[in-house]
Amino acid sequence: MVFDFGYRLRELREQKNMTQVQVAKRLNLSKATISGYENNIKTPSLEVLKHLAILFEVPTDYLLGFENRKMLIIEGLTEHQQEILIKLIYEFKKNKS
Template sequence: MIMVYDFGLRLKELRKKKKLSQSQVSARLNITKSSISGYENNIITPSNDIIVKLALLYGVTTDYLLGLDNNESIVISDLTNNQKEIVRLLVNEFKLNNRNANLSK
């Protein structure tokens, strides 16, 4: 089965998840609203520079944006060191729980 990736749909979903309008995104990236609409409707393709800016704005990797990776990520660069450590501990706990659940199957 061939899976078709929809770049524009992913962009639109990420924008809505952040509760941003196309106008707000265009203002933050200093590009036109029609460009954002064009990206979301797969009419135009953003430049590499804009793809990087979109990934940073939405807190995802460029690979995720481009459909090369479907794993969502958590951006922790804006957190304090204490908050980062809590996130690391939680991730390790989830991994351990997942590993134990797989062993008990």
């Protein structure tokens, strides 16, 4: 299976319920540029790639297709909330085996 950057980008945008215009405004780009990325006509610069990763809360490796695992961003949670999530993840992984 060939990796499709544009499809992944569109998928992330739709998961955030954002339009191409909204993404473009957040990154100070044009809607046509975002459309070009999603249709694999244009390739984002490293700087734009970094900002896309921050906006969609995924690692750049995920955007580029090197990594297919999803990440859970815990930034902004209290220390207690982070501890609870870590314990839950540990329990789910433990029960999986």
